[in-house]
Every structure is written in C-alpha cells, then in structure tokens.
Amino acid sequence: MASYTPTVAIDDPRTSTGGNGALPPDWGSDGGNFDSSFFDTRLRRARLGLVVGLTGIAMIFISFTSAYIVRQGLPTLDPRTNALLHDWFPVPLPRLLLINTVVLLISSVTMELARRHTARKVALAQLTSVPGVSVEAKEGISWLALTMVLGLSFLTGQWMAWRELAANGFYVASSPSSSFVYLLTGMHGIHLFGGVVALLIAGFASVLRRTADSQFILVDVTGWYWHFMALLWVYILCLLEFVH
C-alpha cells in the first residue's frame, strides 16, 4: 500500500500570529497583571478589531456617498409642467463648519498626545511594579480631558451649524441636498460621540478599576478611531462642499 502522504504539508508546527489561544480578559477584572507578551497580544488584538470595525463603518459612509452621488444626477417630475427638472441645489454651508473642522483637527493632535502620554504611563507602571524601583510620575496637562472637551465643542459646534442651517430655511426635508447635509453630519456626530464615551471610560479607568494597560489599550484604540473620525469629517466636508 502507498505510504502515508498528508493532505496538507507538514512541517514544524508553525506559530500562528495568534495569541496562543489564551482566554481574553473579562472587563476590568485583570487586576495588576503586567505580563508584557500578553499585553502585546491584547493590544494587537484590539487594534486588529478596530481596523475591522472601521471597515464596517467605512461601508456605511461609502453607501451614503453612493446615494449622494446618485441622487444628484436624478431628475424629478414637475407636476405643473409635467417636465423633468433637476432639483439639486447645493446648500450654502455655514462658515462655522470650518471652525469646527479646526477644532476637530486640534483634538486629533491632543488625542495623539494623550495616547503617547498614556503609553509612557504604562511603561512607568511596569518599572515601578518591580520592587525597589520608584519613579516619580509627572502629572502634566490631561490631554485626555482636553481631547474630550474639544470633541464636545466640535459636537456643540455641529449642533449650532444645524441651527444656523435651520434659521436659513434649510431643514432635513427642505431639499435633497439639505437632507444629505443633516444625514452625513448627524451620522458622523453619532460616531464621534461614541469616541467621546470611550474617552470618558478611559478617563475614569481608576474609578472603574481598570489597570494601566487596560486603560492604555482603550486610549490607543480610541486614538486611532478618533483620527479616523477626523479624516472622515474632512472627507464629508469636501464631499458636501465640492461634489456637485
């Protein structure tokens, strides 16, 4: 009889990129563990999850973009003349949106500073966990809090922009283009608010009995999410302003 030929090439058991199948931690119950390889695994896993999640979010906005472009090209029937006419008139965007954009971009910078600051804190915590080593922790500006404030200012600014649009007579249902302005800014706002909530959780990490590395992972992932949201906002603004 023929000798055994495996269906899949057998070599030494290759190590996958995986975390060796370790059980992921429960929320907030991983007290005081500084196993650095496990930390790396968790960080990598969280970042991978974020990338996958952002792909899903991107699909939502890609669909809106597609609807935006399709709707622009559609004629509508005028019941009085029975003629087809184009009813797409761009909404004059409030200037306030530019200020909001600047606020959001600055918040992206502070977010990055917060991310790096937290990373240093984790590194220090690992040092101080070694008996006999003490490092004086320097408490600077809370970049995290600043980012949160800037994020909330952006959302308030968006709300004021909505009010301004409404004051000029552009409501959700006024015209096809105004529908899209509210839709895109609104959906972006909801997503950014999710980021603010994540920052809030990260800020209260000690109250919620999360460890420094759990906090860092949350800040890190929220940081990348935040940058994505800033980029997405610039994209949306360009779409609304330039694509007619």
Next chain:
Amino acid sequence: MATREFAAHEAHAHAAPQGFIRKWVFSLDHKVIGLQYYFLALTAVIVGMFLSLLMRIHLIWPNITLPLLGDIKPETYLTLVTMHGTIMVFFVLTTAPQGGFGNYFLPIQIGAADMAFPVLNMLSFWVTALAFIVMLGAFFVTGGAPLHGWTGYPPLSAVPTAGPGEGPGADMWVISIALFCIGALMSALNFITTTLDMRAKGMSMMRMPLTCWAWFITAILGLLAFGVLFSAGILLLLDRNAGTSFYVPLTVFSGQIVAHKGGSPLLWQHLFWFFGHPEVYIAILPAMGLCSQLVSVFSRKPIFGYKAMVYAMLSIGLLGFMVWGHHMFMSGMSPYTAFAFSIMTMAIGVPSAIKTFNWLGTLWGGRIRLASPMLFAIGFVSLFVSGGISGPFLAQPTLDIPLHDTAFVTGHFHLIMGVASIFGIFAATYYWFPKMFGRMMNETLARWHFWLTFVGTYCIFMPMHYAGMAGQPRRYSQFTELHYLEKLIPLNTFITFAAFVTISAQLIFIFNLFWSMKAGKKASDNPWEATTLEWTTATPPPHDNFGGHTPVVYNGPYEYGVPGAPRDYVMQTDPATVAAH
C-alpha cells in the same frame, strides 16, 4: 485529559461564571452565546414555518375561515409573505449557521479559549434578540405587520399611508433590520479578529477546517454587506419619519399626492441588493463549509482539493459583491449593464461547480458511513445542485424577465438558499449535538426526519418551477379565480399537502432535539472519529474549551484513511505523524 486548572499566566482570565444570569443569560462564554443564537433561530424558524403554512392554506383555499385567526385577507397574505421572508432570512439563515454554530465551534476548532471580544459577542447576541422582539412586535401594533416583502421596496415601504401595516408596523420592521445589522456587524468583527489572531500554535490558515474558512469568509461578507443595509435602512427611516425624499418620487397613493418628490426607488434596490446578494452567501457558505467537513469525515477520506475549496469559497464571496444587478433585471436597467451582471453571475457557476465536484470526488471510493449528519450533508449537495442549476437560467435577462415574478423564482431560492442552508443547520445539529450536550441524538428518528424532509422539500419546491413556467405569479394572494391558472390548482394542492407533511416532520426533529438532551445515549469525546480540535476536548467542553492547556496543531484537518496509522485517522494534535514523517 481535561484538567480544569488554569495555567499560572492565565489566572487573570475570566473564570467560569457561577450565577444563573451571568452563566446563561448575559454570558460571555462563546459556547453559551452560540446556544443562545441557536435557540433564537429555532424559535424564529417555528414562527416562520407557521406563517408559510398559513400562506399555503390560503393559496388553495382562499375563502376558508381559520379557527382563531379568521379570514386571511389579501393584505394579510402580503403580511405573511413579508414576515415569513424576513424572519427566515435574517433570524434563521443568518443567525443559526454563523451566530449559532460559528460562535460555538470557531474558537474550539482553531484552538482558542473564547472569541476575541467576549463582551462584544454578548452584545451582538442581545442586539439580535432585541431585533427579533421588535420584528415580532410589528404584528401587534396598529395596522399590523408590513406588507412590502422582505426586500422592502419603496415607495410602498417608505410611505406610511401606502397600505395597512405600512404605518408603525413598517417602522418596527426597519428598526428591527437596522438593529440586526448592528448585531451582525459586531459579530463579524469578532469572527474576523478571532480567526486572524486567536489560532493556536501550529494552526496556520491552511490547516483550518473548512468550516472555519466558511465562517471567516461569511464574516467578511457580513462586515461589508450589513453596513450597506444599515445605511439603506437609515435613509428609509428618514423618508418615513422626517419627510426626506431619498427613495420616494412624486407619486400618488390612494388618490393623494405624497409630500415627497424626486427620490429614487431604484436607489433602495441598488443598496438593498448590494447587501442582498452577499446575504445569500452569508446564509449558504457556512453550510458549504460544514458539508465539506462532513463529507470528508463520513467518507473516511481527505477532502478532495482542500485549497481549491478555500479558493472557491473566496471567489464565491468576491463575485457575490459584483452581481447584485441580477435581482434588478426588471427595473429597466440598460441591457449592457444587465449583460455585465449576467456574465458575472454565470461566472459564479465555476467555483460552485468546483465545490460540487470536490464533494463528489471526496465521496468517490470512500468508505461511506451513512450516519444522520452525512445524510443531511449529501442532501445538501443534492439541493445545492438542483436549486443552483436554475440559477444560470435566471442569470440571463431574457429568461429572467418572463420568470422573475413567478413561482419559478420562489422555487429556485427556496431550494438553494432556504432548504440547502437549513440542511446545513440540521447536519450541524446532528453532528455537533454530542459535543454540545454530551449525548447522541436518536438515529432512527433522525433518519425518519431526513427522508421525510428531503422528499418533502423536493415535493414542495420542484413543482413551483413548473407552476412558474406555466405563469403562476408569486406574491399574489389568490390565483384560483384566474382562468388560465385553473389547471395548476391540483399541483398547488399537492404542494400544500407536501408542506403539511414536511412541517409535521419537523416535529420529529424538535422532539428528538429536546428528548436527546435528557435521555439520549451518552456520547464519547469523539463519537464520529473526527480529527478536528473540538473532538480532542471533553464533552461538553469546559469553560475555557481545553481545560487549562492550549492545543498545538501538527496536522491538517482531514487526515482520514491514513495507511499505517493505528486508527484510520490522525488527530490534528497528534505529533506522532510528524516524528514518523
């Protein structure tokens, strides 16, 4: 083998929960969540089946008054069509194969202790469960459930005054779908991250069982498709409640001009089918993966063409995103566009044929064990072929246009998407039941269940193809008064009786399922002599799946019929073969 002690470095990992709520309700354990999804789907399938029975009764006896339910009016019939389709597609075909078995067995088969994000996993189940409750709630609001079909075409679905059920009922329908999308997106995120990042040492991608590949590809499809449906749903909600005109053109309903203008119903169709076609594969890919697994296990032969199977699934997934237009040949699209969609659609026949021939190639010359999971797997191949073969018919605009709104299409998609996927679910249940509940299901009952269901579903859906070609329209609540369809009444009566028998046969399954949990024969750890990781652990698996150690994988998943091996198969974790090699 399975010691329940944790290794020191895993002491911080989440321990087995003790209280009932944390253990069975808001559980973080992927196995419990898998079971929750499974039983959600079981509840949904019972509701969906009941609705289909009412439809079949109405079609042949349109004037009958049913006890408790009264008359079925034409609009009630459309409600039944809508809710049957929606419940079956979302809460059964999407929920059970991926959410149920995928959740339970993906981590075990790749040697992980849980999904990557257990909290997210719990959330995705509960959002899905909430979506189901909201969906059922649509029956009980003023006006009842919507009647716009599972595809929810506007303007019917977008104007609350368009018909009974299009008021609050339709709002609940859209909200339920949007919630379902959120749940599905979270679940897809978890599946993809878990597959990429949690594989045990030695479990390279190309050593994963084909079931894992199928769940992985399904998750990618879900990630890309459900976001689009979610967006479409948000636009629909705005049209319904905020007065926008994304989908509604200037039109007249019941003599009243609507307050919308300029929207495009076709925009919805594009967005919906960009989701809708991949959804077909979301429903059937897990069944394909499982079928590949079972055909190999029960033929005691390696799967024929493992890599070809993987690449075929990947190309089915990829092509699935390029063919949505074939659902819209009736929309007045340019013949050139239709031609492109048609060619792409027929191209899917190639990877589908590769899969089918590989299944047959695996069966060829195998020492076949016709246990109940194998019967359902072979049944799946049969249904996949006979349901799939009408696909290339419908992929051609010239044939699709006369057949599109007839029972032919009903027969086609029920065989391929409905029954074939359901056979996958049945096969998975019979195959994994011993691992999940520690007992075997009754084989005699399983055989009765198989033959009645197999013959029954063919009796229901095959004649529909003929009825469609003879011109019987679908979605019509009543055709018995149409002179040209009179000759089809006996055929339809036959279908209805076949439906009675087939649905009754499902009672055998449900009885077997619950009876076997309590009184089935005790199962060993590896009753089917299979090689994948779930069969190396205890039955049922402990909280962390492998009892404190993580498996190391040395072999591919389909080492059956191995000459010279002590048994005729080599477990994925057997290091001995490496030494011998």
